[in-house]
Amino acid sequence: MKKRANRGLAVVLTSLILLGTVWVEPAMAARGDEEDRIMHGTATEWITEDKVNNTPPKDYVVNAKTQGKAKDGKYNDFFLEDTLQTVYIEIDENNLNYLLQNADEEPYVMTTSVTIGDVKLGYCGLKTKGSYTLEHAYTDNAGSDRFSFTVNFGKFIKKKDYGEKQNFYGCDKISFNNFFFDKSMMKEFFALKLMDEMGLPTPQYGLAKLYINGNYYGVYAMVEALDSSILEQYYNVDKDAISSYLCKPEGTGLLYDELIDEPDALWEYDEDTYKDVEDMLPTVMEWLRKINCLSEGKDFDGKTIDVNSEEYLKLLDKIMNVDEVVKYFAVHSWLCQMDNMFVGQKNYGLYIDTDGVCTVVPWDYDLSFGCYYPSTAELTANYNIDVMYRLDARNAGREKQLSAKNYAEYPLFNVIYQNKTLMDEYHEYMKECSKVAALGGTVESTGESYVPGFFNSYIEKMQDEVIAAATEKLASNVYYMNWIKQPRDVRQGLPNLAKIIALRSVGVYAQVEGIDTTVCATGCNLETLGNAIRGDFTSSGTLTTVDAVTGIFVTAEFEKKKSALSPLLVVSHIEETNAVYENIKSELGCGEDESLTVYSMGNRANPISAYTLSVPLAKEDIDGKNVEIYSYTDDGLTKLTMTRDDNIFSGETDSIKHIAVLIKPATSSSFVPVIIAVSAAVVLVCAGIAVLFIRRKKKAKDK
Numbered sequence: 001m002k003k004r005a006n007r008g009l010a011v012v013l014t015s016l017i018l019l020g021t022v023w024v025e026p027a028m029a030a031r032g033d034e035e036d037r038i039m040h041g042t043a044t045e046w047i048t049e050d051k052v053n054n055t056p057p058k059d060y061v062v063n064a065k066t067q068g069k070a071k072d073g074k075y076n077d078f079f080l081e082d083t084l085q086t087v088y089i090e091i092d093e094n095n096l097n098y099l100l101q102n103a104d105e106e107p108y109v110m111t112t113s114v115t116i117g118d119v120k121l122g123y124c125g126l127k128t129k130g131s132y133t134l135e136h137a138y139t140d141n142a143g144s145d146r147f148s149f150t151v152n153f154g155k156f157i158k159k160k161d162y163g164e165k166q167n168f169y170g171c172d173k174i175s176f177n178n179f180f181f182d183k184s185m186m187k188e189f190f191a192l193k194l195m196d197e198m199g200l201p202t203p204q205y206g207l208a209k210l211y212i213n214g215n216y217y218g219v220y221a222m223v224e225a226l227d228s229s230i231l232e233q234y235y236n237v238d239k240d241a242i243s244s245y246l247c248k249p250e251g252t253g254l255l256y257d258e259l260i261d262e263p264d265a266l267w268e269y270d271e272d273t274y275k276d277v278e279d280m281l282p283t284v285m286e287w288l289r290k291i292n293c294l295s296e297g298k299d300f301d302g303k304t305i306d307v308n309s310e311e312y313l314k315l316l317d318k319i320m321n322v323d324e325v326v327k328y329f330a331v332h333s334w335l336c337q338m339d340n341m342f343v344g345q346k347n348y349g350l351y352i353d354t355d356g357v358c359t360v361v362p363w364d365y366d367l368s369f370g371c372y373y374p375s376t377a378e379l380t381a382n383y384n385i386d387v388m389y390r391l392d393a394r395n396a397g398r399e400k401q402l403s404a405k406n407y408a409e410y411p412l413f414n415v416i417y418q419n420k421t422l423m424d425e426y427h428e429y430m431k432e433c434s435k436v437a438a439l440g441g442t443v444e445s446t447g448e449s450y451v452p453g454f455f456n457s458y459i460e461k462m463q464d465e466v467i468a469a470a471t472e473k474l475a476s477n478v479y480y481m482n483w484i485k486q487p488r489d490v491r492q493g494l495p496n497l498a499k500i501i502a503l504r505s506v507g508v509y510a511q512v513e514g515i516d517t518t519v520c521a522t523g524c525n526l527e528t529l530g531n532a533i534r535g536d537f538t539s540s541g542t543l544t545t546v547d548a549v550t551g552i553f554v555t556a557e558f559e560k561k562k563s564a565l566s567p568l569l570v571v572s573h574i575e576e577t578n579a580v581y582e583n584i585k586s587e588l589g590c591g592e593d594e595s596l597t598v599y600s601m602g603n604r605a606n607p608i609s610a611y612t613l614s615v616p617l618a619k620e621d622i623d624g625k626n627v628e629i630y631s632y633t634d635d636g637l638t639k640l641t642m643t644r645d646d647n648i649f650s651g652e653t654d655s656i657k658h659i660a661v662l663i664k665p666a667t668s669s670s671f672v673p674v675i676i677a678v679s680a681a682v683v684l685v686c687a688g689i690a691v692l693f694i695r696r697k698k699k700a701k702d703k
Contacts, residue, residue, distance in 0.1 A: 039142035041100035042477050043093070051094045054110045056123040056156050062166050066121060070170035070229035071236050078116050078168075079206035082461045084469055085222055087176070088115040089151075089212045091126065096212065100145045100477075103128040104138040110156050121168060125155025133180040133366075141481045146217055146474075148178045149210075150225055170232070173225030176210055178218075180482050182366050183530040184493030185466055188221045190437075190455055190501065191335050191365035197436045198331050198429070199446045200324060201234035201351075201361050207466065215475035218486070219466065226349045226363050243354045245280040248346040248363065254412050256292035260285070280352065287356040290319050295411030297418070307418045316415055321359040326422055327445070328360045329413055330429035333388060334508055336380050337365055338372035342389035342410060350412075360412075369500050370526060376535025377496075377521035381503035385430055385511045386423075388413060431512040438505035439551045440616045441647040452551035452616040452647075456498045463494050484530065492528040499524040502548035510544060513645075517544045517555050522568040522604075537566035539605065545569035551616040552599070554656060556607030567605040574598040574658070584632050584660050595621070595663040598632075601656040613640070614650040615661060622647065624666050632658035 038046065068074050078085060095109040106127050114124045128134060128147045137147055152173045157166035168174070179185050185207065192205040203224035210217045224230060228242040235241070250265040259265055266284055267277050277284070290300050294316055299305045305312055316322055332340070340347055349361030370380025388407075407414040416422045428444075435441040440452035451457070470486040480486050499521070507519040520543040526532035540560035545567045546553035552571050558564065574581045581598045590596050615629060631638045631653045637660070642651035653659075 037142075038101060040103055040138065040145050040477075041097040042145075043097040043101070047094050047098040047101060049098065052098045052109055053092055053095060054108070054156060056110065056162075058161075060122060060157065060162060062157060062162050062164055063121070066119060066169060067164065067167060068169035069238065070232035071238065072170060073233050075169035075171040075224075076204055076233075078119070079204040079222060079224070081206070082458060084219070084462075084465055085117060085206055085208040087208045087210050087220075087222070088214075089113075089126065089210070090115075091213060093213070095126075099126065099128065100147070103145075103147050104134060106134070108152065108155055111151075114151050114153075116168070116174075119168075121153055121166065123156050124166070125152035126150070127152070129175055129177075130180075133178070137178070137180060137481050141479075144477070144479045144481055146178050146478045146481055148180075148220075149176045150174070151176070171204075171224060171229050172227050175223045175225050176208065176220040177223060177366065178220060178481065179366065179484070179530075181371060181531045182221075182493075183484050183489035183528060184497045185219055185221075185470065185490050186459070186462070186494065186497060187368045187371065187529060188223070188365045190458075190497070191337065191368040192223070192362065193455070193458075194335065194433055194436060195328075195331050195362045197446070197448070197450075198327055198433065198443070200328055200331065201230055201359065203230050203361070203363070207462075207469075209469050209472070212475075215478070216472055217478050218472075218474055218480065219469045221366070226361060230349075230361055231351060243280055243283075243352065245277045245284055246349055246351045246361065247277060248348065249350055250346060253341070253409050254288060254291070254350075255409065256288050256411075259288060280354075283354065283356050284352050287319055287352050287358060290315075290356070291358075291411050291415060294319075295408065295414045295418075308420055312419065313421070316419075319356055319358060320415070321357060322416075322422070323425075323445075324359045325412070326416055326426050327429045328362065329388070329416060330426045331433055332362070333385055333426075334430050334433040334504065335365065335368040336370040336372075336375070336383050336504065337368045338370075338375075338389060339364075339367040340388065341412070358412075367531060369497065369504065369529060371529050371531045373531050374533045375526060376533055377500055377503060377524035377526040378519070378535055378537055380500060380526065380532075381507040381519040381521050381524075383504075383507070385427065385508055386417075427512045430508050434505035434509045435646075438502045438546075438548070439509060439648060440618060442619060449619045451618040451620075453502075453549050455501050456548050459494050459498050466494070467491055482530070489528065489530075492525075493530070496524050496526065496528045498548040500526060500529070502546045502551065505551070506544055506546045506553045515544075515555070517542045519544045519546070520567050522566040539564040539566040543567055545603065547571035550599070552601075552659075553614050554601075554603070555612040555614075557609035558605055559608045565605045567603050567607075570602045570604075572600050574600050580632070580658055584630070584637065584658070587637050588630075588660070588662060590662065593665050597661045597663075599659045599661075601659060603656065610652045610654050611656055612650060613653050613656060613659065614648055615659070616648045617661065617663075619647050621663060626664040626666060628662040628664070630660040630662070631655050632660055 090112040099107060099109045106129065108125045108127045111124050111126050113120050113122050127150050129150045130148045150173055153168045154165040154172060159165045189205060189207060192202055196202040206222045208220050208222035210220050228239055228246060231242050232239055247267045267274055293300055297304060297307050299315060347364035349363050350358060351361055352358045407417045416426065432443045432445060435443055436450050437455045438453060440450045442449045467487050467490055470490045503519050503521050503524060510517050518538050518541060520538050522537045525534045527534045540558050543558050544553055544555040547569050550571050554569055558567060584598055585596055627649060629640045629642050629649055631640060633655050640651040640653050642649040
């Protein structure tokens with residue numbers, strides 16, 4: 001069964017980068033003869049294929065209640081939003097051991113049943129999954145069977161034998177990912193959540209506790225497999241409306257001149273996949289030719305075209321769901337997921353419909369938030385928003401890093417990158433990502449509004465349950481791979497995940513708004529997330545720091561000196577019973593219909609300039625109301641002059657020791673008489689018009 005495709009030089013280079021944190025357990029360094037030594041499974045002898053039972057009972061009846069159409073989205077309810085699902089797999093021991101012993105070959109075996117929540121399905125297919133992670137899980141982690149898995153509900157229950165192909169409320173496959181590179185257990189969760197909140201065709205996602213034959217295999221990311229069901233639901237269509245071409249192309253660059261000679265790189269070097277997509281290949285090749293033409297600044301006839309013209313955009317619209325793809329790359333860039341198509345990795349789904357129009361489906365985001373060795377928190381926070389890959393992994397700051405390569409080698413993105421209008425949209429989408437994740441405000445492209453610290457609130461809701469699940473005793477044949485130690489690592493990782501989300505949010509916001517600053521990541525250790533390093537922190541220049549819970553951030557100038565500390569913002573709410581709160585409330589003379597919030601703030605480094613304070617507030621709290629922000633010191637209250645960008649109020653202050661936010665009804669204070677006077681006049685005028693209109697209408701009716 002030993003067969004592997006040649007993954008090429010790019011994958012070798014990627015392996016060298018990732019191996020910065022892939023270690024071999026000391027007790028397993030000497031593998032011995034692979035064919036003689038049993039490295040995985042619980043059996044004491046090799047289980048051969050003839051001992052595997054992959055034949056369901058002939059009298060098995062598909063449960064009509066669990067069948068469905070993906071477009072109805074009923075299976076979404078089983079991907080839990082802010083808690084963990086429980087999944088039980090029952091399987092013949094020979095089938096299980098055959099799978100585990102040959103895990104690197106990804107064979108399908110039949111289960112007895114799979115239970116998700118309170119719903120059980122019989123005789124589903126089960127296989128291991130992965131590429132780099134599967135290879136190293138198998139070879140470097142002998143004794144642990146905590147592989148990533150895929151459940152295929154209809155692999156063995158097919159229409160020709162059982163009347164219909166079995167599915168799970170319309171979902172055909174679910175993957176369970178083992179966090180090989182994720183100590184926090186939630187990087188992929190938030191990456192997919194951001195894609196989802198931004199309105200992209202995203203697989204369903206959640207966390208799950210996985211049991212196999214009653215033995216606990218630990219916490220997994222539970223993700224809908226890259227399949228047509230994602231698009232059926234997104235476009236609200238039946239399965240037959242989705243073309244067969246949804247692939248992870250091996251030729252990730254999508255260069256026509258290369259793929260015309262090696263078309264099998266358009267799918268996954270897999271015979272079954274080829275059979276699925278064969279009918280679509282003429283359409284795909286024509287799409288490939290056209291997108292390469294536009295990338296080269298030519299129309300579909302090969303004539304030179306202005307890449308910033310309306311004609312260019314019209315042609316692009318014929319072969320691409322432009323808004324979706326622009327948004328996909330914006331979110332992808334925001335996430336700093338460098339294990340991508342730009343370094344030869346097939347970690348995305350390319351969909352081309354029967355009309356030759358493409359879109360991109362997000363996939364495989366366990367290395368998000370800069371965790372592509374040897375990145376650091378500060379490099380990630382400030383990573384250039386126009387850069388999709390880095391050649392020098394240790395030099396990943398705001399400067400342009402496109403000297404040795406350019407996007408002409410990647411037409412799928414280059415057709416966007418070379419057009420100013422599309423890049424302006426791309427930047428706005430990146431800013432919207434910051435709103436969703438940490439800063440709050442209205443996302444114009446979806447019409448949704450978010451509170452500051454939105455992603456942090458999920459961490460606060462889920463962390464106790466996740467830690468408890470990571471603490472639960474594992475089966476004897478299982479441990480968390482890649483030197484991950486749980487629950488220690490998830491306890492350390494989740495607070496730092498919250499920090500890097502806030503840091504990246506402000507870093508992107510600053511770049512889009514043209515704010516010349518470096519986001520200082522003091523206190524955020526990216527190493528705790530997996531596959532990254534701690535790194536250094538900047539202590540001088542114009543620096544910005546942010547609070548992960550509130551989204552409040554401050555910018556100031558810091559002096560360059562040897563003993564300088566890097567800034568670290570600490571924000572806490574002051575309780576209403578606190579003397580400071582009572583003093584501020586008294587001095588402001590707050591009424592019962594006014595809302596007062598007081599923050600205590602500290603920064604471990606002293607700036608040599610005033611602070612620029614930025615306070616994000618929930619839209620529902622401030623819409624139609626007056627907002628006043630004050631600084632409070634021993635000398636009393638100082639009202640700050642603030643500017644507003646959506647829900648973010650910014651202004652200068654000499655002190656951030658205590659900051660008070662007062663929210664008043666719109667009719668309060670000195671504006672009341674003016675508003676009343678204007679309103680009275682408007683009412684009188686409107687009343688007069690109404691009476692006149694009614695009289696004229698009555699006369700017309702009488703006529």
